[in-house]
Structures are given as structure tokens and as C-alpha cells.
Amino acid sequence: MGMTMSQKILAAHAGLPEVKAGQLIEAKLDLVLGNDVTTPVAINVFEENGATSVFDNTKIAMIMDHFTPNKDIKAATLVKQTRTFADKYNITNYRDVGEMGIEHALLPEMGLVGPGCLCIGADSHTCTYGALGAFSTGVGSTDMCAGMISGKAWFKVPSAIKFNLIGKPQGYVAGKDVILHIIGKIGVDGALYKSMEFTGEGVKYLNIDDRLCIANMAIEAGAKNGIFPVDDVTREYCDGRYQGTPVEYEADEDAVYDEEYTIDLSEIRPTVAFPHLPENTKTVDEIGETEVKIDQVVIGSCTNGRISDLRAAADVLKGKKLAKGVRCIVIPGTQKIWKQAMHEGLFDIFIDAGAIVSTPTCGPCLGGHMGILAAGEKAISTTNRNFVGRMGHVDSEVYLASPAVAAASAVTGYITNPEKL
Numbered sequence: 335m336g337m338t339m340s341q342k343i344l345a346a347h348a349g350l351p352e353v354k355a356g357q358l359i360e361a362k363l364d365l366v367l368g369n370d371v372t373t374p375v376a377i378n379v380f381e382e383n384g385a386t387s388v389f390d391n392t393k394i395a396m397i398m399d400h401f402t403p404n405k406d407i408k409a410a411t412l413v414k415q416t417r418t419f420a421d422k423y424n425i426t427n428y429r430d431v432g433e434m435g436i437e438h439a440l441l442p443e444m445g446l447v448g449p450g451c452l453c454i455g456a457d458s459h460t461c462t463y464g465a466l467g468a469f470s471t472g473v474g475s476t477d478m479c480a481g482m483i484s485g486k487a488w489f490k491v492p493s494a495i496k497f498n499l500i501g502k503p504q505g506y507v508a509g510k511d512v513i514l515h516i517i518g519k520i521g522v523d524g525a526l527y528k529s530m531e532f533t534g535e536g537v538k539y540l541n542i543d544d545r546l547c548i549a550n551m552a553i554e555a556g557a558k559n560g561i562f563p564v565d566d567v568t569r570e571y572c573d574g575r576y577q578g579t580p581v582e583y584e585a586d587e588d589a590v591y592d593e594e595y596t597i598d599l600s601e602i603r604p605t606v607a608f609p610h611l612p613e614n615t616k617t618v619d620e621i622g623e624t625e626v627k628i629d630q631v632v633i634g635s636c637t638n639g640r641i642s643d644l645r646a647a648a649d650v651l652k653g654k655k656l657a658k659g660v661r662c663i664v665i666p667g668t669q670k671i672w673k674q675a676m677h678e679g680l681f682d683i684f685i686d687a688g689a690i691v692s693t694p695t696c697g698p699c700l701g702g703h704m705g706i707l708a709a710g711e712k713a714i715s716t717t718n719r720n721f722v723g724r725m726g727h728v729d730s731e732v733y734l735a736s737p738a739v740a741a742a743s744a745v746t747g748y749i750t751n752p753e754k755l
Contacts, residue, residue: 335352335354335588335590336585336586336587336588336589336590337352337353337585337586337589338494338529338531338585338586338589338590338591339467339469339529339531339561339563339583339584339585340469340492340494340529340531340558340559340561341353341354341355341491341492341494341529341589342583342584342585343450343451343452343468343469343583344359344361344452344469344489344491345359346450346581346583347361347362347363347364347452347469348360348361348362348489349362353491354491355491355492355493355494355590356490356491356493357490357491358488358489358490358491359488359489359491360486360487360488360489361452361486361487361489362452362485362486363393363452363453363454363481363485363486363487364393364447364451364452364453364578365393365394365395365441365446365447365451365452365453365454365455366393366394366395366453366454366455366478366481366482366485367394367395367396367397367437367441367453367454367455367456367457367460367478368394368395368396368397368416368455368456368457368475368478369396369397369398369399369400369437369456369457370397370398370399370400370401370402370409370412370413370416371400371401371412372456372457372475372478373396373416373419373456373475373478374412374415374416375456375475375476376456376475376476376478376479376482377415377416377419377479379475379476379479380419380479380482380483383479383483385479385482385483387423387483388423388425388482388483389481389482389483389484389485390485391423391424391425391426392426392427393485394425394427394482395425395427395428395429395437395441395446396416396419396420396425396427396428396429397427397429397434397435397437397440397441398413398416398417398428398429398430398431398434399434399435399436399437399440399694399695399696400695400696400700400702401413401695401696401702401703402430402431402434402695403431403693403695405702405703413430416428417430427444427446431693432669433669434669434694435667435668435669435670435671435694436634436635436636436639436665436667436668436694436695436696437455437457437636438457438459438460438462438463438546438550438636439546439636439639439640439667439668439671439694440667440668440694441463442462442463442465442466442546442571443575443668443670443671444577445572445575445576445577446577447463447466447468447470447576448466448467448468448572448575448576448577448578448580449466449467449468449564449568449572449576449580449581449582449583450467450468450579450580450581450582450583451463451468451469451470451578451581452468452469452470453468453469453470453471454470454471454472454473454477454478454481454487455470455471455472455473455478456472456473456474456475456477456478457472458472458553459472459550459551459553459636459637459718460472460473461549461550461552461553461557461558461559461560462546462549462550462636463549464549464552464559464560464561464562465542465545465546465548465549465550465560465562465568466542466545466562466564466568466571466572466576467561467562467563467564467568467580467582467583468561469559469561470559471558471559472553473487490527492527492528492529492558492559493528493529493590493591493592494528494529494530494531494589494590494591494592495520495524495525495528495529495530495531495557495591495592495593495594495595496531496533496591496593496594496595497516497530497531497532497533497534497594497595497597498533498534498594498595498596498597499512499532499533499534499535499536499537499540499597499599500534500535500536500596500597500598500599500600501536501539501598501599501600501601502536502539502599502600503539503540503599503600503602504600504602505604505753506604506646506736506738506739506752506753507599507602507603507604507736508544508547508642508643508646508736508737508738509540509543509544509545509546509547509548510547510605510637510638510716510734510735510736510737511602511603511604511605511736512540512544512548512597512599512602513547513548513550513551513552513554514551514605514606514607514612514615514734514735515597515602515605515615516555516595516597517551517554517555517607517612517613517615518605518607518613518614518615519595520555520595520613521555521613522554522555522556522611522612522613523555523556524555524556524613525552525555525556525557526556526557527556527557527558528556528557528558528592529557529558529559529560529561530552530555530557530559530560530561531560531561531585531591532545532548532560532561532562532563533562533563533585534596536597536598536599537562537563537565538565538567539599540567540599541567541642542567542568542571543640543641543642543643544642545562545567546640547637547638547643548560548562549561549562550636550637550718551612551637551718554612554718554719555612563584563585564580564582564583603617603618603619604617604618604735604736604738604739604751604752604753605617605618605735605736606618606621606714606733606734606735606739606749607720607733607734607735608626608720608733609720609722609731609732609733610720610721610722610724610731610732611720611721612718612719612720612734618739618749618750618751618753619751621749621751623748623750623754624748625748625749626712626714626733626748626749627712627747627748628660628712628713628714628733628743628744628747628748628749629659629660629661629707629711629712629713630660630661630662630663630705630707630711630712630713630714630715631656631660631661631662631663631689631713631714631715631740631741631743631744632662632663632665632698632699632705632713632714632715632716632717632725632740633647633662633663633664633665633689633715633716633737633740633741634663634664634665634666634667634692634697634699634716634717635665635667635696635699635715635716635717635718636667636696636699636718637716637717637718638716638717638736638737639665639666639667639668639671639694639716640667640671641671641674641675643716643737644664644666644671644675644680644737645678645680646736646737646738646741647664647684647737647738647740647741648675648680648683648684648741649738650737650738650741650742650745650752650755651683651684651687651689651741651744651745652683654687654745654755655687655688655745656687656688656689656744656745657744657745657746657747658747659747660744660747661705662684662687662688662689662690662741662744663689663690663692663697663698663704663705664684664689664690664691664692665691665692665693665694665695665697665698665704666691666692666694667694668694669694671694672691672693672694675691687744687745689744692704698713698715698717698725698726699715699717699718699719699724699725700719700724700725701723701724701725701726705725706725706726706727707725707726707727707730707732708726708727708730709727709728709729709730710727710729710730711726711727711730711731712730712731712732712733713725713730713731713732713733714732714733714734714735714739714740714743714744714749715732715733715734715735715740716734716735716736716737716740717732717734718734719732719734720732720733720734733749735749738752739751739752742754742755
């Protein structure tokens with residue numbers, strides 16, 4: 335019986351010739367990740383268990399991004415605890431204000447993840463790195479602690495769903511629309527504890543930012559991970575960047591999948607997820623022109639804070655002004671992206687339109703800071719979740735969309751198809 339891409343990576347790191355869905359294995363890790371919210375919990379467990387060393391100080395990443403710059407005393411205390419630990423154990427990939435970025439944008443940029451690597455992170459969107467042909471998945475802080483100490487983790491080998499992508503995206507359709515379309519099709523538990531494996535001739539039409547976005551939101555379908563095959567697009571991105579040794583895996587022709595879907599990218603339309611689940615999707619063609627009045631727009635996050643995302647938003651906003659009463663917050667994913675956007679003149683476009691530009695931070699995505707919603711307010715956001723109270727008050731609402739749709743909505747004050755501007 336053949337293996338999927340994910341199963342091959344897990345087998346290699348477990349030192350086994352093959353693995354099967356449902357099998358419990360122990361595998362060696364290439365990277366262990368935590369942030370300013372989850373790392374302090376892992377440190378507490380580390381110290382409670384009397385640990386005195388980490389398995390490899392170069393294979394642990396601690397990225398201060400959720401409440402950074404520190405939003406209050408509690409946040410500052412958590413970061414101080416993490417900084418002290420990182421100094422004590424010489425964690426080389428500790429990143430704080432000035433060097434930090436949103437973790438799932440920063441780690442690929444730094445070259446800490448790449449083809450064939452196995453990564454766990456104490457953050458559910460660690461599945462992002464599957465875009466680069468890696469097996470990466472979110473874990474709890476206790477598992478992060480165990481990984482920091484031993485360099486290993488237990489896994490239940492996931493079964494898989496195959497998504498055969500055909501056709502070429504049209505118009506303003508981007509990776510965000512693709513994954514929202516898929517989640518709308520299979521539901522938020524449609525891939526529960528399974529690997530979402532994307533393949534097909536349509537993959538070549540998705541740039542690396544599109545793929546990172548799609549893999550990022552695999553967890554929103556309940557998946558254990560999302561993964562793309564390694565092709566020329568991947569190689570070009572990782573060449574001279576990835577610090578490890580790339581290993582390319584391909585699914586066997588006789589690999590077993592629980593389900594298979596064919597997704598025609600040419601038929602996908604710009605898509606919006608309505609409250610309060612990512613599966614509650616409508617295309618822009620199904621939304622009335624004044625159906626949803628919005629108060630705030632957020633363009634950024636680990637899902638859509640990369641340079642192509644900012645360019646897409648700027649392309650829509652250029653020469654326009656925000657609708658009266660609409661707040662628009664643009665959050666580049668990393669310092670490098672921030673500088674690139676600035677030098678390309680994108681900041682001028684955003685600020686001239688009436689938006690603000692933030693330092694890299696997760697901020698409003700998780701209701702942390704930099705854009706909290708009051709009762710009754712509605713936001714359209716390029717983030718990845720729209721649960722009740724996700725961005726503030728429990729009586730607020732979050733609509734998920736691509737940067738182009740979010741930017742168009744900022745101009746009109748209503749959820750808007752960018753093609754109509």
C-alpha cells in the first residue's frame with residue numbers, strides 16, 4: 335500500500351520504512367515553535383519537570399507576535415519570562431520587537447522551514463509550512479515543552495483527502511478565495527485530523543503566498559495539516575533561503591485517500607465567510623450591494639500579510655478614499671515585508687486613502703489589540719477565523735475575505751466585489 339506525502343515525511347522522521355493511517359509513532363523534529371502566548375506555558379512545564387537543557391538551541395523558535403509590542407503588563411510579563419528563558423538557553427531564533435514578525439510569515443522568510451522538514455508549533459496555524467512541502471502541525475504547550483527537551487514528538491499518522499486543482503484562477507481570485515471555497519464545500523470538520531493534500535496542474539498557477547494562505551487555513555477545515563507538492567515555485571522560494579537540507583517527497587500513485595475532490599480554480603469567484611464560521615461562505619455575486627455595512631477593515635495576519643497581499647489591496651485602493659466612518663488597518667507580516675511595501679510606495683497609497691499601517695503583529699486577529707471591535711460592529715478581515723467574539727465584543731461580527739475584497743469594501747463601506755469599483 336502506497337503512502338501520501340505526509341505519511342512519507344512522518345515515516346522518514348520516525349526511521350520507519352512505512353507508516354499507515356492511525357499508527358502511533360515517535361518522530362524526530364526539525365523545528366519546535368512557540369509564541370508569546372504559548373511559550374510561557376511550555377516554560378512552566380519545562381521547569382516543573384526539572385529539565386535543565388534543550389535538545390538543540392538552533393531548532394527552537396520563539397516569536398513574540400500575538401500581543402507584541404506589549405499591550406499591557408501581563409503581556410510584558412509573559413514576554414519577559416520567555417526572553418529570560420531564551421537568554422539562559424541561548425535560543426538563537428528568539429525574535430522580539432524590531433526583529434519579529436507574525437510567526438507564520440516570519441519562519442518561511444527566515445528559511446527555518448522547507449521541503450521535507452517536520453515541524454510542530456504551539457499555535458494552530460503552524461500547518462502553514464505545508465505550502466513548502468513540509469509536514470507541520472499545531473500542538474499544545476505541553477507537547478512544545480516535550481519537543482524542546484527531547485527533539486521528538488508523538489504523532490497519530492493521519493489519513494488524507496486529495497484535492498486535485500485544475501484550471502487557472504481568474505480576475506481577483508487569490509489563495510484566500512480558494513481555501514474559503516473549499517471550506518465552504520467540506521465544512522469546518524470536513525478534514526478532521528486528516529491531511530489535506532493539494533495536487534494537480536492548477537497548483538502551478540498559485541504563487542507561494544497563495545499556497546501559504548491555503549495551507550494556513552487547513553486547520554479551519556479541522557485538518558491535521560495541509561501540504562503542497564514541491565515544484566519549481568517552491569524551489570525558487572527556498573533556494574538560498576532554507577537553512578536545512580531540502581528533501582522532496584511525492585505521494586505514491588497507489589496512495590490511499592479517504593476522499594478526493596476536483597476543484598476547478600477557473601470557476602471560483604471572490605468568496606466571503608460570514609459569521610460565525612469559516613464554512614459559512616458566499617461569493618461576492620451572492621451578496622447584495624448594500625447587504626453588509628462594515629465598520630472596520632483589517633488587511634494582514636499570518637494568512638494574508640505578505641507582499642502580494644499588500645499589493646493586491648493597494649491596487650484596489652490606489653487613488654481612492656475610505657468610506658466615511660470606516661477604519662482600515664494594514665498589518666504587514668514581517669519587518670522585511672513592511673520595508674518592501676514602504677519602498678514600493680504602498681504605504682503612500684494606504685495612508686492617502688485614509689488607512690493606517692501597523693508594525694507586524696497578530697493584534698486584532700485574536701482580539702488582542704490594534705483594532706478591537708465594540709458591540710454591534712462589523713469587520714471584514716483577511717484573517718483566518720470569525721468565531722463569536724474573535725475580534726472583540728461577543729456581539730460584534732467578522733467577515734473573512736481576500737485583500738482585494740477587503741480593500742474594495744473599505745472604499746464603499748459595504749462588502750463589495752472589487753470588480754465593480
